[in-house]
Amino acid sequence: MTDTTLTLDRNISQPIVVRERKSGQxxxxxxxxxxxxxxxxxxxxxxxxxxxxxxLILSLAGIGLNILTGYAGQTSLGSGGFMAVGAFATxxxxxxxxxxxxxxxxxxxxxxxxVGFLFGLPSAKIKGFYLMVTSLAAQFFLEWLFLKVPWxxxxxSSATISAPRLDTFGINLNNSLGKYYLVLTVVAVLTxxxxxxxxxxxxxxxxxxxDMDTAAAVAGIRINHSKILAFAISSFYLGVAGALWTxxxxxxxxxxSFGLSRSFQILFIIIIGGLGSISGCFIGAAFISLLPxxxxxxxxxxxxxxxxxxxxQNIQKAIFGxxxxxxxxxxxxxxxxxxxxxxxxxxxxxxxx
Amino acid sequence: xxxxxxxxxxxxxxxxxxxxxxxxxxxxxxxSGVFNFAQGSILLFSALxxxxxxxxxxxxxxxxxxxxxxxxxxxxxxxxWVLRPxxxxxxxxLFMATLGLxxxxxxxxxxxxxxxxxxLDIGIPDLPIFVGDxxxxxxxxxxxxxxxxxxxxxxxxxxxxxxxxxxxxVADDTRAALSVGINLNRIWQIVWTVAGITGLVAGLxxxxxxxxxxxxxxxVLKALPVLIIGGFTSIFGAIIGGLIVGASENLAEAYxxxxxxxxxxxxxxxxxxxxxxxxxxxxxxxxxTIQRV
Amino acid sequence: xxxxSAGAGDQDAILRVRNISLSFQGIKAITDLSFNVRRREICAxxxxxxxxxxxxxxxxxxxxxxxxxxxxYGNETFRRLKPLxxxxxxIGRTFQNxxxxxxxxxxxxxxxxxxxxxxxxxxxxxxRLPRARREEADFTRRSESxxxxxxxxxxxxxxxxxxxxxxxxxVELGRALVSDPTLLLLDEPMAGMNAQEKxxxxxxxxxxxxxxGITIVLIEHDVSVIMNLSDHVVVLDYGRKVxxxxxxxxxxxxxxxxxxxxxxx
Ligand SMILES: Nc1ncnc2c1ncn2[C@@H]1O[C@H](COP(=O)(O)OP(=O)(O)O)[C@@H](O)[C@H]1O
Ligand SMILES: [Mg+2]
Numbered sequence: 001m002t003d004t005t006l007t008l009d010r011n012i013s014q015p016i017v018v019r020e021r022k023s024g025q026x027x028x029x030x031x032x033x034x035x036x037x038x039x040x041x042x043x044x045x046x047x048x049x050x051x052x053x054x055x056l057i058l059s060l061a062g063i064g065l066n067i068l069t070g071y072a073g074q075t076s077l078g079s080g081g082f083m084a085v086g087a088f089a090t091x092x093x094x095x096x097x098x099x100x101x102x103x104x105x106x107x108x109x110x111x112x113x114x115v116g117f118l119f120g121l122p123s124a125k126i127k128g129f130y131l132m133v134t135s136l137a138a139q140f141f142l143e144w145l146f147l148k149v150p151w152x153x154x155x156x157s158s159a160t161i162s163a164p165r166l167d168t169f170g171i172n173l174n175n176s177l178g179k180y181y182l183v184l185t186v187v188a189v190l191t192x193x194x195x196x197x198x199x200x201x202x203x204x205x206x207x208x209x210x211d212m213d214t215a216a217a218v219a220g221i222r223i224n225h226s227k228i229l230a231f232a233i234s235s236f237y238l239g240v241a242g243a244l245w246t247x248x249x250x251x252x253x254x255x256x257s258f259g260l261s262r263s264f265q266i267l268f269i270i271i272i273g274g275l276g277s278i279s280g281c282f283i284g285a286a287f288i289s290l291l292p293x294x295x296x297x298x299x300x301x302x303x304x305x306x307x308x309x310x311x312x313q314n315i316q317k318a319i320f321g322x323x324x325x326x327x328x329x330x331x332x333x334x335x336x337x338x339x340x341x342x343x344x345x346x347x348x349x350x351x352x353x
Numbered sequence: 354x355x356x357x358x359x360x361x362x363x364x365x366x367x368x369x370x371x372x373x374x375x376x377x378x379x380x381x382x383x384x385s386g387v388f389n390f391a392q393g394s395i396l397l398f399s400a401l402x403x404x405x406x407x408x409x410x411x412x413x414x415x416x417x418x419x420x421x422x423x424x425x426x427x428x429x430x431x432x433x434w435v436l437r438p439x440x441x442x443x444x445x446x447l448f449m450a451t452l453g454l455x456x457x458x459x460x461x462x463x464x465x466x467x468x469x470x471x472x473l474d475i476g477i478p479d480l481p482i483f484v485g486d487x488x489x490x491x492x493x494x495x496x497x498x499x500x501x502x503x504x505x506x507x508x509x510x511x512x513x514x515x516x517x518x519x520x521x522x523v524a525d526d527t528r529a530a531l532s533v534g535i536n537l538n539r540i541w542q543i544v545w546t547v548a549g550i551t552g553l554v555a556g557l558x559x560x561x562x563x564x565x566x567x568x569x570x571x572x573v574l575k576a577l578p579v580l581i582i583g584g585f586t587s588i589f590g591a592i593i594g595g596l597i598v599g600a601s602e603n604l605a606e607a608y609x610x611x612x613x614x615x616x617x618x619x620x621x622x623x624x625x626x627x628x629x630x631x632x633x634x635x636x637x638x639x640x641x642t643i644q645r646v
Numbered sequence: 647x648x649x650x651s652a653g654a655g656d657q658d659a660i661l662r663v664r665n666i667s668l669s670f671q672g673i674k675a676i677t678d679l680s681f682n683v684r685r686r687e688i689c690a691x692x693x694x695x696x697x698x699x700x701x702x703x704x705x706x707x708x709x710x711x712x713x714x715x716x717x718x719y720g721n722e723t724f725r726r727l728k729p730l731x732x733x734x735x736x737i738g739r740t741f742q743n744x745x746x747x748x749x750x751x752x753x754x755x756x757x758x759x760x761x762x763x764x765x766x767x768x769x770x771x772x773x774r775l776p777r778a779r780r781e782e783a784d785f786t787r788r789s790e791s792x793x794x795x796x797x798x799x800x801x802x803x804x805x806x807x808x809x810x811x812x813x814x815x816x817v818e819l820g821r822a823l824v825s826d827p828t829l830l831l832l833d834e835p836m837a838g839m840n841a842q843e844k845x846x847x848x849x850x851x852x853x854x855x856x857x858x859g860i861t862i863v864l865i866e867h868d869v870s871v872i873m874n875l876s877d878h879v880v881v882l883d884y885g886r887k888v889x890x891x892x893x894x895x896x897x898x899x900x901x902x903x904x905x906x907x908x909x910x911x
Contacts, residue, residue, distance in 0.1 A: 075445055126630050128444065129388055133581055133630065136574065137623035148614035193772045200771035200778065201757070201764050201785065208747045208758045214644060215745035218707060220733035220762035220825055229768055260574075264452065271449060276749065314464030321456025328450045329438045 035184055040177055048180045049249075055289040056187045057244045062269040062281030063194050064237025069267070070275035071198055072230035073210025074123055078135035079238050080262035081142035084255050086112040086239020087246040088152045091161040095154060101168050105186070105243050112239020113232040115142075120231025124224040127213075139260055146255040153254070162252030179248040186244065190237060194278055197233070206230055207276070238266075268320060272327055274334025283335045292316055359487055360607045361600055366493030368599020369500040373555040374572050375579040375591035376504065377548035382585045383524035384544040385436060386444060390451040393573025394458035395549050397565075399424050400556030401462050404471040404565045413475075421550060427458075428545035436541055459570060470566040475557055496558045503554055504592065507547070516543055524586070578626035598622045659718075660685040660829060660861050666705055666715035668698070668885075675701045676712070676885040683829075683878070688855050688862045690872045690893075693882035699865045700742050702882070703831045706863070707732035707739050719829070734762050738822030742833040742865070744814045748807035752798055752817050755806055756789045759821040792824045796850060812843045816850075823854065830854065832864040836871065844868065848875055873897070 039052065065079050090108030093099045099107070119138040123131055146152050153161050166174040166182070173182050197203050205226045208216040217223050246253040265288065273284020295316055299307045331338050374392065381389045399420055406416035435450055479492040511517035522530040523540050531537060556569055563569075575598065583594025605621045659682035668676040676698040683689045691699045704710040706717055708727035717724045719735060732739075738759075747755050763785075770778035793799045796816045801809060806817055815835055822830055835851065836844045848871055854860050866872055872879060872893060879896040881889030889895075889902035896902050 075448075122627060122630070129448070129577075129585070130581060130630055133577060133623055133626045136577065137620060137627055140620035140623060144616060144619050148616065196774050197768065197772050200768075200782065201761065201766070202768045202771045204750070204754050204758050205761060207750050207754070211747035211749055212745055214709060214729070215741070215747070216758065217729035218709065218733060218739045218745070219758050219821055220730065220760075221758060222730060222761075233768070267449070267452070310468060311464055314460045314468075316460070318457045318460025318464065321453040321458075321460060324453030324456070325435055325450050328442075328446055328453070329435075332442075332446065 032188060035188075036181075040180065045176050049176045051289060051293070053180055053183050053249050054245070055285050056183050057241050057249055058266070058269060058285040058289065059282045060187050060190060060244070061238055061241035061266045062273060062285050063191065063278060064234045064241060065266045066270045066273075066275065066278070066281050067194065067197070067206070067237065068230050068234035070270055070277065070280075071203060071210060072206040072227060072234075073213075074120075074227055074230060075128070075132055076135040076234075077132055077260065077263045077267070078119065078138040078142075079266040080258040080260060081139040082112050082116055082235040082238040083242025083245060083262065084142055084146050084258035085115045085235070086242035087253065087258070088146050088161065088255075089239065090243035090247070091154075091163070092152070094164055100170075101163070101166055101173070101182070101247070102186075105240060108243045109236040109240040112242070113236035116235020116238075117228060117232040120228045120235075123227045123231065139263060143255050143259060158254065160252045160254040161246060163247040166247060183244055183248050186240065190240065191278065194237070198278065202226075202229070210276075268324055270334075271324055272334055274336030275332070277334065277336040280334050280336030283339065287335065288320075291319070295319070355487060356607070357604075359489070360603050362487065362489055363493065364600035364603025365596050366490065366497045366599070367603065368596040369493075369497040369592075370555060370559060370595070371572070371575050371579050371598055372592040372595025373500045373503065373551055373558075375576045375583065375595050376507070376588055377551040377555075378576050378580055379586065379588050379591045380507075380544050380548045380551070382580075384520055385447075385541050387436070387447045387451060388444065388580075388585070389548070390448060390573060391431075391455040391458055392548065392552055392576065393570035394455040394462070395424070395427065396552035396556040396572065397567065397570040398427070398458050398462040399549060399553040400473075400560045400565045400569060401466045401471070403553065403557065404473050404560065405466050407473070408471065420553060421546075424549035424553065425542075425546045428549060429542050431545055432538055432542045437538060455570070455573075459567075463567065468567060470564040471560075473557065473560045473565050475561045477561065479562065492562060499554065499558060503551060504588070507551075507588065510547075516540075520544060575622060578622040581626040582629050598625065601625055658684045660720060661706065661863070662718040663702070663706065664716050664718065666702070666712045666717070668701055668705060668710060668712045674885055676705070678715070679882075679885070679887055680715075681880050681887060681890055683861060683863055686855070686859050686861055687877040688851070688864065688875055689878045689880060690876035691863060691865045691880050691882060692867070692872060693888075697882040698885040699882055700833050703739065703833055703863070703865070707737045707831060733825070736826070736828035737831065738825055738827030738829070739831045740815070740818040740822055740833055740835060742837065744811070744818055746806045746814055746818055746821070749805055751803045752801045752806055752809070752820075753786075753789050753793065753803065755817055756792055756820045756824050757785055759824040760785045760788060762825055789820075789824055792820045795853075796820045796823075797846075812839045815839070815847070819847075819850065827860060829861045829863070832862060834865050834867070836866060836868065844871065851875060 040048065043052065061079060061083060064082075065076065068074050068076055086108045089111035090104045093104035093107050094101065097104070115138075119134055122134045126134065147159060150156075150159070153159050163174075166172065166179070168182065171178070173179055198206070205216070205221045208219065208221055209223050209226050213223050216226075242258060245257065250257065269284035269288050270281060271284070272287050273282070274280025295312065299312055327334060374396070377392050377396075378389060381387055381392070402423055403416055403420045406419060407413065431454065435454055436447075439447055439450055477492050477495045479490070481488045482491045482494075483489075511521060519530065519535045519540055520543075522533070522535060523537060527537070555572070556565070559569055559572065560566075579591060579594040579598050581594075582597055583590030583592070602618050602621050602625075606615070606618050610617050661683040662680075663682070664680050666676055666679045667674070679698075679702065691702065693699055701710060705712050706719075708724075708729040708731060711726045717727060719732075719737070722735070724731075747758065750758075764781065766775075766778045766781050769775075790799070793802060796819065798813070798816055798820060801813060801817075806814055809817070815837075819832070819835060822832075832851070836847050839847060851862060851864065852875060855862050864876075866875075876893055879889065879891065879893050880887060881896060881899075881902045889899045891899070
């Protein structure tokens with residue numbers, strides 16, 4: 001009939017080349033080296049603390065939500081709540097157990113993962129919009145909890161928490177460079193972990209559940225396990241991001257820093273950056289951090305301070321909203337896709353002549 | 354017992370407000386399959402516009418005309434710029450688009466009309482009255498009656514007018530409706546306008562009580578549990594859902610709240626909705642279907 | 647010897663469908679249906695559209711839960727089965743309307759089929775521990791050999807959503823095949839294909855059956871394909887069995903001719 005031969009149990013003659021995505025890796029190393037060496041040397045302190053640190057933390061939170069929404073396909077509006085869990089849990093470990101910061105941070109992340117796991121359990125039964133209820137339940141309940149139970153903020157009258165110390169195995173990181181390196185290292189390590197995860201069987205299972213869960217079950221994937229794992233891991237990332245946001249960026253914060261608008265912000269980061277893309281989280285976070293600055297500059301130069309701050313904020317809000325709609329219509333895969341298609345167009349550009 | 358009844362009735366009356374907001378959701382969901390997160394912002398926008406007009410000295414009835422016109426224009430623009438380009442995209446994408454839309458509407462509304470709290474007097478005294486020996490808010494009573502009247506009007510529109518019949522056709526079977534020549538885009542525009550008007554009514558009632566301000570747009574958050582309990586596609590369900598949420602929330606705050614620090618209305622409705630979901634994953638009035646593969 | 651396997655005494659059956667009934671909101675899709683599938687045979691399910699063929703496959707691998715009846719697979723008997731349990735026991739499946747993971751690449755789609763063989767956990771994946779790396783290399787190798795077998799290597803990194811329908815059908819077969827199934831359920835694997843593609847697909851199916859010894863139940867409308875490919879044919883009409891036997895027997899069965907072969911389809 002045809003000359004199709006069966007090669008299933010034979011070894012294939014030529015070795016399989018499994019070395020894709022390599023060229024991107026040099027860029028990654030270069031970027032990392034730049035972040036460790038060049039940025040602190042050339043950037044000024046304001047930039048590091050007011051722009052780069054929050055940008056990195058938001059990227060991390062974006063990765064957390066992207067794992068859940070972009071990879072595993074479970075929508076959540078509760079990111080802020082899980083960030084709060086990480087922050088308050090880390091605080092408790094710092095305060096009551098006097099742990100060194102990285103360990104407290106890790107444990108804080110685990111507590112957030114546990115809470116994420118619990119709120120993820122309904123996902124076994126509930127889908128889509130219905131599942132959004134779970135995440136909003138989490139968001140509002142956690143906000144309420146961290147406001148109403150004074151133990152969490154150690155009975156302080158302002159209902160805020162601030163790190164007693166920021167030492168890391170004896171080294172004091174309570175200065176701008178120290179905080180920057182702390183955040184950078186945590187973000188770099190967790191980004192590596194996230195990349196490993198999404199490129200592994202775990203990540204493929206998530207994407208399968210996202211694309212079509214019935215087919216995923218038929219293909220032998222434990223869909224409930226996959227979803228709940230995504231909830232837990234996502235919350236771990238969000239929890240760590242929340243703790244860093246509190247202790248390495250703001251210095252002290254209350255639960256107000258982790259309200260619903262924070263959840264939206266993280267969601268916007270991944271929509272703009274790209275659902276289902278790790279690099280997209282950084283792009284989206286950069287975008288969301290830089291857009292207000294850019295608008296400020298434009299307003300300054302064009303109207304020289306005649307536009308008041310409130311109006312500017314509303315303009316910014318409207319622009320964000322419009323961008324979200326624009327991206328959903330024109331580029332549902334976000335800026336990550338936009339940039340990679342520019343890159344590939346650029347690389348074949350000479351051929352057009 | 355009196356306390357219980359008063360709490361219950363107060364909750365039910367407040368619940369009519371939730372119902373009113375939820376009806377707007379159901380209309381839009383039925384016609385265009387969108388869970389419209391921007392419903393709250395549209396409510397804020399229209400209430401804000403109305404108050405601004407009142408404050409400019411325009412009489413009540415006259416101010417309604419440009420407000421409703423603005424709602425209609427907004428509906429048309431939304432249909433052009435958001436719904437039409439996103440036809441055939443997933444419900445989740447549409448939802449996220451309405452999230453973006455809510456930012457646009459809020460930004461524009463507050464940018465143009467300011468973020469101050471506006472007092473609104475629509476002529477209903479907010480004084481409690483005795484009905485028998487129960488103390489009931491007069492305002493809530495009027496609000497409830499308004500809500501009931503609005504629902505009756507909507508029911509009439511849907512039963513008797515061509516637009517209503519077309520809308521039902523679209524909701525039942527979009528493709529069939531298209532094939533008999535119903536203009537889907539026009540239906541969407543009309544439905545979004547009608548939903549906007551129900552939003553305006555809710556916004557004015559609510560705004561009269563607590564001032565027209567940003568927090569009005571947050572009622573959208575209560576609509577989700579209401580819809581879960583009542584089902585996304587049933588106006589009757591939305592009313593029941595609103596009443597259930599309003600009543601149970603009020604009772605919970607009164608009877609459980611004191612023991613755990615109060616303020617539990619922020620999340621109580623969500624846990625209630627979750628409970629419902631576990632018992633009936635598609636809502637009280639939703640149909641159980643088996644996914645085709 | 648006939649391949650008629652309706653008899654309960656068939657020792658060699660891998661799958662026994664017993665008295666299955668299924669309805670949707672009161673509408674009967676399958677009524678009291680029984681038949682057996684022997685180990686290593688190719689069994690064709692035929693019948694007009696809406697006869698309940700796809701629903702039957704869905705019952706066999708647990709996507710639908712029957713109202714009554716039971717499924718015996720190997721030595722186990724199930725009243726209700728979950729898709730995951732079916733997959734773990736080696737029941738592979740493709741769907742009539744492709745059920746692929748649209749945004750994933752062809753190879754990633756195929757690799758998902760290996761889930762039931764995974765022995766590593768997410769922590770090993772997260773940290774790329776040696777066991778995880780070895781498993782990933784092994785999974786990649788197994789997927790590559792399936793890609794080669796199904797002539798899909800050129801598409802390895804293409805998102806499946808952008809592939810032609812016929813190619814997608816092959817990818818779906820690959821996803822089922824890579825899991826090393828004992829029983830394959832193929833729902834119209836040749837639908838929408840041209841003659842050459844059909845011939846290729848038929849050859850793949852034959853190969854899979856003969857060289858890998860995998861039992862196959864497939865749904866197909868093309869009578870000549872069925873006559874060539876299958877050892878055993880079960881005919882459905884309005885959710886009931888109207889014929890069961892070798893292709894030749896079925897072809898000669900007047901009830902079948904009346905119900906199906908005579909009818910336009
Ligand atoms: N998930 C479902 N919900 C409701 N009805 C269904 C579902 N799946 C199948 N049916 C109905 O069951 C009957 C059999 O369908 P199916 O098994 O797809 O037939 P076939 O594959 O033989 O063409 C049809 O009437 C179909 O409409
Ligand atoms: Mg079928």
